[in-house]
Amino acid sequence: MPDINVDEELEIKAYYAGHVLGAGMFQIKVGSESVVYTGDYNMTPDRHLGYSDIRVHIYATTIRDSKRCRERDFLKKVHETVERGGKVLIPVFALGRAPELCILLETFWERMNLKAPICFSTGLTEKANHYYKLFITWTNQKIRKTFVQRNMFEFKHIKAFDRSYADNPGPMVVFATPGMLHAGQSLQIFKKWAGNEKNMVIMPGYCVQGTVGHKILNGQKKLEIEGRATLDVKLQVEYMSFSAHADAKEAKKMEFLKDKIEQEFSNIGCYMPANGETTSVVTNPSVPVDISLNLLKREMALGGPLPDAKRPRTMHGTLIMKDNSLRLVSPEQALKELGFGEHQLRFTCRVQLHDPHSDTDTLGRICTHLKSVLKSYSIQHVPDGTVIVESIVIKVTSSAEEPNLKVILLSWSYQDEELGSFLSTLLKKGLPS
Known part of the structure; x- marks a missing residue:
């Protein structure tokens, strides 16, 4: 398909x-x-x-026996019942196992030259033929090959069932619906034939609890039908699974x-919910994301002074979802692509340290120290009395009460929060002598 x-x-x-x-x-x-x-x-x-x-x-x-053994057992039981003059009732559903069992009996009757009538509930044969002609491509290869020369569902030995046939003397095989004997023609025929030991009912499929089919399969010999008189079950009851389900029962x-x-498979969850139980299966799908080369270079440059680069780190960027794909780019690139204006969010931090030099000299010492630590960054000592690293601005002032106590003011944008925090921690440790 x-x-x-x-x-x-x-x-x-x-x-x-x-x-x-x-x-x-x-x-x-x-x-x-x-x-x-x-x-x-x-x-x-x-x-x-x-x-x-x-x-x-x-x-x-x-669980079920091999298919050939089941078919052979089915034909043997039907044949033995017919030979002793009994009647066989096979409750079925119209488009379930019924067509398969009809083909099986038709072939057997032809081979054995048997004369006992086989009947099918009126209308069901026609309905089955109609649907099988309509959906011939759904059948197996053998049916499709022979369909042009001979319709496998136009049976020679099987005819439509009339209600009056149920009272006819002599052997007979009848397919009747429904398959669980809970109502309809199959139940009416069962009530007429249940009292004769020569007769047999073959249940070819599963029966829901509470149905007549389920009761007789469990050996119940007296049945209260439709709230009326008790029915004695004397006929033979056989269960032969021709169920069209995958085997797995225990x-x-x-x-x-x-x-x-x-x-x-220790990494794969396996669930066995009971009938009617709801189970939630948790999955961990991998989501591929393309990373901008410029962003990757910037993050790798940050890896120098930061903790061990081999450890997992947080990568800061902007995630863009477009055309069913994800891309992680720098904020600047995202603003440019999306046509948005930038809003600045800045952080400030004060660090105090003791240094006997002037404010200008202290700032120069800070610049020299940062250049020795942040070798891959551009560090500028601006004439207006500031040091600039990326978006980070560093200024130095002296305390009015204590001239040797310097107050270092750091200011950085949100994008450089990680670098700003690193510099703040570095300066708190003091300057090399």
Whole structure:
């Protein structure tokens, strides 16, 4: 199936699920993260449908028997019941396992030359044929190849069921809906046939708790149907899983699998929520950011006097998001690109130190000391009595009460906060003698 690219980041891909006709599963990918949304899916090919084509692994131990063994057992039980003159009821859902079981019985009846009638609930065969013709590309390769010469769903031995057939003597096989015996034609036929030991009901799928199907599978022999008289269940009850779901049923084996995944992939979270439970999966996606070369050079120059450059450091800049990309640039470059005016935010700091020299000489000594420490910076001693480093302005005044006590005034812009803090700490340690 084709990929759907919603935009540059969002991609949706549909996969064939193999559960029933038209069943699909979806992978949604955003950047480097993806999630698979699916209902039921089947990893084993059927007689009429292929298997799921998504690249997933079902690690849990297989619960159901192999497909051929199940089919052989199913045909054997139906054949034995028909041979002894009994009737077989197979409750199904119209577009679920019913078409597959019909193809199976049709082939077996043809091979064995059996005469017992096989019936399907009125309307369901027509409905199934209509949808399978409409969505022939969803069926497996064998069905598609033979469809032009022979429609596999136009059965020779299977005919539409009439209500009066339920009272006919002799053997018979009937597919009727719904699949859980909770209402409808399948329940009506079951009530008529339940009292005869020769008869059999084969439940080919899962039954919800509280339904008649669930009760008889659990061995209940007396049923109160629709709040009326009690029904004695004497017919044989068989459960044969033709479920179109991925195998994985036992909680202990799922826990075992979860432990194995966590042992092998310690950096990947593995979750096993119960039915109805909500789980939040935390991801740590990497977000690529392009850095301006000028900004990088400036930050690397700062690395000299600052703590060990090998340690992670904060990088100051302006983050620009444009055309689904991120760039970290210097504030000056950002202002220029965005057409904004600059607003200055400055910090001031006073540092006191004892120095017997004049204010001018003290300022000169400060300039010399800074040049020896900040070798990669441009340091200017301006005639107006200030020292300038980047945006940092340094002035010196004497205390009126104590001439040897110098007050050093530092002022810097927000952009040079890190350098300003460094110089403040440096001058508090005093000047070299």
